[in-house]
Amino acid sequence: MNTAPAIGQPTTTPAGHWRNYFRFLARVAWESFDGNWTFYVWMTVLTAVALVGANAWAVQVRDGLALTHMNDHVSWGLYIANFTFLVGLAAGGVMMVIPAYLYHDEEMHHVVIIGELLAIAAIVMCLMFVVADLGRPDRFWHLLPGLGRFNFPVSMLTWDVIVLNVYLLLNLHICGYLLYMRFLGRPANPRWYVPFVFVSIVWAISIHTVTAFLYCGLGGRPFWNTALLAPRFLASAFVSGPAFIIVAIHVIRRVVGGDFASGPVRTLVNIMRVTILINLLMVVSEVFTEFYTGGAHTSSARYLYFGLHGHNALVPWIWTSLAMTVAAAALLLRPGVTGHPVLLISACALAFAGIWIEKGMGLIVPGFVPSTLHEMVEYQPSLIEWKITAGIWAVGLMIYTLALKVAMNVFPPAGAQTPLGVPAASWPRSPVSVADGR
Amino acid sequence: METRPDLPEPRRGLSRRGLLKGFGATLGLAAFAKAIAPLTEWAPTVSLDEFLQKHYLELSPVDLEIILRRLERETREQYGTDVTIADHRAPAGVKFGYALNLSICNGCRRCAEACHLENNHDRPSHQSYIRVFEMQKGSLDLEKGNVHYDHPVPQPDKFYLPVQCQQCERPPCVEVCPVEATWKEPDGIVVVDYNWCIGCRYCQAACPYHARRFNWTKPQIPATEINPDQSYLSNRIRPQGTMEKCHFCLHRTRNGRLPACLEACPTGARVFGNLLDPDSEIRQVLAHKRVFVLKEELGLRPQFFYFFDV
Numbered sequence: 079m080n081t082a083p084a085i086g087q088p089t090t091t092p093a094g095h096w097r098n099y100f101r102f103l104a105r106v107a108w109e110s111f112d113g114n115w116t117f118y119v120w121m122t123v124l125t126a127v128a129l130v131g132a133n134a135w136a137v138q139v140r141d142g143l144a145l146t147h148m149n150d151h152v153s154w155g156l157y158i159a160n161f162t163f164l165v166g167l168a169a170g171g172v173m174m175v176i177p178a179y180l181y182h183d184e185e186m187h188h189v190v191i192i193g194e195l196l197a198i199a200a201i202v203m204c205l206m207f208v209v210a211d212l213g214r215p216d217r218f219w220h221l222l223p224g225l226g227r228f229n230f231p232v233s234m235l236t237w238d239v240i241v242l243n244v245y246l247l248l249n250l251h252i253c254g255y256l257l258y259m260r261f262l263g264r265p266a267n268p269r270w271y272v273p274f275v276f277v278s279i280v281w282a283i284s285i286h287t288v289t290a291f292l293y294c295g296l297g298g299r300p301f302w303n304t305a306l307l308a309p310r311f312l313a314s315a316f317v318s319g320p321a322f323i324i325v326a327i328h329v330i331r332r333v334v335g336g337d338f339a340s341g342p343v344r345t346l347v348n349i350m351r352v353t354i355l356i357n358l359l360m361v362v363s364e365v366f367t368e369f370y371t372g373g374a375h376t377s378s379a380r381y382l383y384f385g386l387h388g389h390n391a392l393v394p395w396i397w398t399s400l401a402m403t404v405a406a407a408a409l410l411l412r413p414g415v416t417g418h419p420v421l422l423i424s425a426c427a428l429a430f431a432g433i434w435i436e437k438g439m440g441l442i443v444p445g446f447v448p449s450t451l452h453e454m455v456e457y458q459p460s461l462i463e464w465k466i467t468a469g470i471w472a473v474g475l476m477i478y479t480l481a482l483k484v485a486m487n488v489f490p491p492a493g494a495q496t497p498l499g500v501p502a503a504s505w506p507r508s509p510v511s512v513a514d515g516r
Numbered sequence: 517m518e519t520r521p522d523l524p525e526p527r528r529g530l531s532r533r534g535l536l537k538g539f540g541a542t543l544g545l546a547a548f549a550k551a552i553a554p555l556t557e558w559a560p561t562v563s564l565d566e567f568l569q570k571h572y573l574e575l576s577p578v579d580l581e582i583i584l585r586r587l588e589r590e591t592r593e594q595y596g597t598d599v600t601i602a603d604h605r606a607p608a609g610v611k612f613g614y615a616l617n618l619s620i621c622n623g624c625r626r627c628a629e630a631c632h633l634e635n636n637h638d639r640p641s642h643q644s645y646i647r648v649f650e651m652q653k654g655s656l657d658l659e660k661g662n663v664h665y666d667h668p669v670p671q672p673d674k675f676y677l678p679v680q681c682q683q684c685e686r687p688p689c690v691e692v693c694p695v696e697a698t699w700k701e702p703d704g705i706v707v708v709d710y711n712w713c714i715g716c717r718y719c720q721a722a723c724p725y726h727a728r729r730f731n732w733t734k735p736q737i738p739a740t741e742i743n744p745d746q747s748y749l750s751n752r753i754r755p756q757g758t759m760e761k762c763h764f765c766l767h768r769t770r771n772g773r774l775p776a777c778l779e780a781c782p783t784g785a786r787v788f789g790n791l792l793d794p795d796s797e798i799r800q801v802l803a804h805k806r807v808f809v810l811k812e813e814l815g816l817r818p819q820f821f822y823f824f825d826v
Contacts, residue, residue: 111537125544133551140558142733142756143715150729153720213715213730213757216562220571220695220714227571227696227712235694235718297814298688298724374659451647451679451726452658 102261110480116333120479124472131469134462135210143213145462151455152446156463157211159438160470161204163318165289166311166437168200168245170319172282173349174342179275185341191256192330193323194249195481197282201246203474210466234292241285248278257485286311293445301378301445310360311437316353318433320346321406321426326482328423334486344416354407354429361400361436377452382444389447391456396440402432563590571696572709572748583711584748591753597739601746604770606703612764613704613791614775615801615821616678621785623648623669623676630780631680634765635751636743638735645729645762646777649677680777681706681727681762682810682818689719689728689761698759704791704819705764707749713758720759724811725818728761764788791819 113121138145148155171193178186209215220226221239230236252271259266290308297303324346327339368379380386385393409415409425416422448454459467565586575583584601591599628646637643649661653673661677670676687706690698697713700706720728734756746752747767754760765775769788778786789798798821801807805823 111541122540129547129551132548133554136552136554136558140554142731144733146732149732150720150726153717153730208716211716213717213759214713214755216567217695217712217714220697220712229694229696233692233694233718235692235716239694292718293721296688296692296722297816298722298811374657377659445721448659449726450724451649451663452661453663453726 098262099258102258105261106484109484113483117479117483121476124476124479127472128469128476131466131472134465134469138210138462138466139215145460147457147460147463149455149457151449151453152443152457154211154442154446155457156439156459156467157207159442160467161207161211162289162311162441163434163437164200164204164207164474165242165286166315166433167318167322168197168204168242169282169286169312169315170317170322171197171200171249172279173316173320173346174323175275175279175282177342177345179272179279183341183345185339186345189327189339189342191253191485192326192482193319194253194278195485196319196323196326196478197249197278198246198253198481199474199478201242201249202477203470204242205246206470206473207467210470234288234295237288238285238292241281241288245278245281245285248274248281252278253481253485283312286315293441298450299445300375301382302441304364306360306364310357310364313353313357313360314433314437317350317357317403317406317429318437320350320353321430321433324426325423325430326478328419330482330486340416343422347410347416347422350426350429351407351410354403354410357433358403358407361403374452377448378444381447381454382440386448387454389454389456391458392439392443392447395435399432399435399440402428403436406432566711569711571712573699580748587748587752591742595737595739595742595753597742597744599742599744599746599752601748601752602767604747604749604767606701606705607770608702609790609792611704611791611819612683612769613789613798613802613819613821614683614764615787615798615805615807615823617783617785617787617805617825618675618677618822619785619824620783621676621678621781622783623650623665623671623674624782626780626782627678627777627786630776631762633741634743634768634776636735636737636746636753638731638733639737639741643729643735645727646678646680647726649679650674651677677822678777679725679727679810680820681764682725682816682820683762683764685817685819686815688722688724688816692718692722694718698761701749701766703766703770705766706761707763707766708759708761709749710752710754710758710760715757715759717759724814724816728759731756731758731760 146155174186174190174193177183178190209218212218221228221236223230228236228239230240252274255271256266287308290311293299293302294304294307324343327343331337331339365379365383368376377386381389382392382396384390406425406429409421409428412421415425443457447456563586565583569583570579572580580603584603587601588599591597591601625646625648628644628648631637631646632642632644635645647663649658649663650665650669650671651658651674652660653675658677683700683704683706685704687700690700690706694716695712695714698706698708698719715730717730720730731754735753737753742753743751745767750763750765750767765773765777769775774788775786778788787798787801789796791798791802793799801823802821805825807821807823809818809821811818
């Protein structure tokens with residue numbers, strides 16, 4: 079039929095490796111442009127939204143950030159809000175990796191790539207939001223170590239550049255290696271990915287910690303200047319990440335028509351039951367400290383929750399967020415919620431949206447209101463900010479969709495043991511099957 | 517030779533589907549090109565020389581000379597007037613300090629206006645590095661201050677607090693900058709390389725004194741109003757998308773002149789000088805007046821002092 083070596087045949091020559099790898103990439107590209115009608119419609123809609131965003135961004139670069147509603151008082155807005163939230167989403171994927179690798183949860187092992195691919199998509203979105211926020215994206219190269227002047231280790235932003243990019247590379251390597259080996263039909267060699275997985279666990283914690291340090295290291299912004307910020311970031315990330323993954327698993331189930339990963343979903347729900355309560359506890363702790371103490375340092379919190387001097391643009395946002403998080407917690411704590419898809423999906427959607435508001439607009443904007451000289455200037459995103467934000471989310475969802483599709487479809491599981499094409503046999507097994515919380 | 521040996525079994529209608537896909541992809545690419553077309557209108561405003569320009573502190577004298585002439589040429593092309601852009605270096609043995617007498621400041625805001633004109637600020641936004649707060653007598657609480665007052669000054673129950681860059685000894689804005697586009701000069705002035713700043717605005721978040729201003733759009737100034745006496749690190753017209761701040765009028769003060777805000781002050785409330793010179797007026801103020809700095813608890817050691825003399 080053809081002269082090329084059969085897929086999976088061990089190739090020893092470097093040329094053979096390159097040929098196989100390009101074939102792998104071609105297969106990925108092919109799979110990315112092929113699907114059923116639902117796939118085409120979904121991708122077309124995302125492309126359209128992404129194009130609107132690209133156009134808005136081009137206009138913003140040309141005419142300046144004046145097209146946003148940011149100003150010298152509120153100098154970060156919707157972009158940095160989304161950036162902060164998405165760092166958490168990227169870190170949240172680790173809540174699948176930890177049960178899979180540290181607790182040897184076999185079933186979680188089979189689907190852990192859903193979380194790792196989410197990390198990739200989320201970090202790409204993070205980087206896009208940072209670029210969208212730059213006044214001079216053309217000077218991006220000033221940030222490159224060696225070429226520009228990298229203010230490391232003094233500036234926390236340089237730490238963030240490092241941890242985010244390394245986290246992206248780690249996950250690209252892990253997912254890419256596993257999929258490539260599956261494509262070749264060869265068992266994955268744990269030496270080539272398990273160490274990276276363990277590094278990625280620590281790294282996931284670091285990305286959100288460093289991102290919190292960006293804000294809490296600023297002495298002039300009392301609203302952010304709290305030691306609770308990094309723990310709160312992590313707690314909320316470990317709610318939003320699992321919430322998104324549970325929804326993703328449900329969507330995949332509908333698409334591939336199977337019923338898999340019920341064990342992992344239960345594990346994720348159990349994790350969320352704890353993390354969402356820790357998150358709420360930290361909110362209560364912070365609110366108590368702010369309001370019981372009072373004084374000028376608490377004006378941002380007063381502005382956020384109740385409005386200040388007649389300015390209350392964020393009050394509806396934060397109470398919506400709180401209500402959503404409390405409702406999600408109540409639903410999640412309901413016994414047997416995993417058996418009720420509608421309730422579970424609602425809980426996840428509520429938790430996700432609630433934390434998007436809290437970690438985004440509810441965290442970034444009040445840091446600037448009132449300003450450091452106590453001027454009251456409010457902020458609501460402009461149309462162009464919403465367009466660019468929607469565009470970046472569309473690109474992120476496209477990346478995630480394609481990555482999942484490739485992981486599921488391109489590599490029909492030889493052993494047919496997993497729906498994601500990663501053969502269970504190739505994963506390291508633990509001698510004892512450790513319970514995953516069930 | 518087989519071109520795609522490893523692709524799935526050809527399906528029925530693959531060629532038609534392939535054709536449609538090719539059409540869709542072409543359409544998508546065309547739409548993308550159209551979507552980002554505004555970038556082609558922006559790109560010509562950034563010359564290749566500007567794109568490749570090195571950090572100010574890495575420029576050789578020859579490089580710098582070429583850049584200054586290029587900036588003059590670009591100003592002429594874009595703003596229609598001839599300007600001189602010099603490079604004023606920090607003099608040795610000098611550390612600039614500023615003091616402001618709150619007992620006699622009357623809130624007229626001529627300092628803010630002088631800054632606006634001297635430093636080629638954007639006209640429509642009426643930008644200035646100085647904000648003057650009308651404060652309630654008996655309190656230093658900025659929350660009770662008002663920057664938008666519009667009535668004859670001074671009001672009997674008020675005092676006035678002008679705030680500009682405090683030129684901190686430990687400037688948080690400098691620490692946070694990821695690309696070292698802002699730094700503290702030997703004479704104590706915190707400056708920005710407007711051609712190096714990437715516009716992330718982290719410094720603006722870090723500054724506790726609201727001293728930094730961002731160029732949200734390209735500054736607009738009529739040719740006749742442009743101050744032609746400019747310097748690279750100070751009042752040259754800033755590019756869009758970059759940060760700027762008070763630089764103690766270094767194009768004047770490094771030449772032995774006084775800041776524009778001081779010259780404009782009708783009350784004599786402002787005292788500027790060399791902190792290293794024991795006989796300077798500012799040293800006299802620091803030695804004999806009841807002096808304080810804003811937000812001392814933050815430990816940033818501002819070099820801008822306030823005092824009362826009654």
